[in-house]
Amino acid sequence: MQADELRAPLRARLRAAPPWRGPEPDEERFHLVPRVGWNQCLRGLRCGARNTLTWRGHGAPPAPPAGPACLLLPASDAAAVEIARQQEGLRALGWRVVSSSPETISRLGDKARLRGLAEELGLLAFLPVHYASPGEAEYPCILKSASGEFGKDCHISGADGTELSRQEAGEP
Numbered sequence: 001m002q003a004d005e006l007r008a009p010l011r012a013r014l015r016a017a018p019p020w021r022g023p024e025p026d027e028e029r030f031h032l033v034p035r036v037g038w039n040q041c042l043r044g045l046r047c048g049a050r051n052t053l054t055w056r057g058h059g060a061p062p063a064p065p066a067g068p069a070c071l072l073l074p075a076s077d078a079a080a081v082e083i084a085r086q087q088e089g090l091r092a093l094g095w096r097v098v099s100s101s102p103e104t105i106s107r108l109g110d111k112a113r114l115r116g117l118a119e120e121l122g123l124l125a126f127l128p129v130h131y132a133s134p135g136e137a138e139y140p141c142i143l144k145s146a147s148g149e150f151g152k153d154c155h156i157s158g159a160d161g162t163e164l165s166r167q168e169a170g171e172p
Helices: 003-016 039-044 077-085 087-093 102-109 111-120
Strands: 030-033 071-074 141-144 154-157
Touching (some): 071 077
Antiparallel strands (some): 141 154
């Protein structure tokens, strides 16, 4: 059978199908934990993502919503490690989980350890330039601590090495 003969019925079915509009408004396909105040923005994406669960990896994990399998995603480095630690139990509850070993997740969440892993794997060229101290840095740049998330402990430095305010750096 020729490729065109195979494609024709598929094209006809696609043309006859109603346009895809994404998940139903109340369908929950992804849950990000713990709750960090992103739910309204996530709902606005109309992809079935939610950020309403307060579970931080301690105590009994939440049951997944009814319906199709829902993916549990971390909204913080600590949640990523806890999901990795408890991934088998979470799957047994019905959650879909994409993770790795807790050790690997911990290494990925720490910028210094991530750098070491990238070096071991020969991937250092794919990371931003690293400066061991502010005196070595080329300015302007963003200085980040090895740990922290959501912009905590990040400092934006101007061309002369002085720290810029968020407004001076162009942030709202």
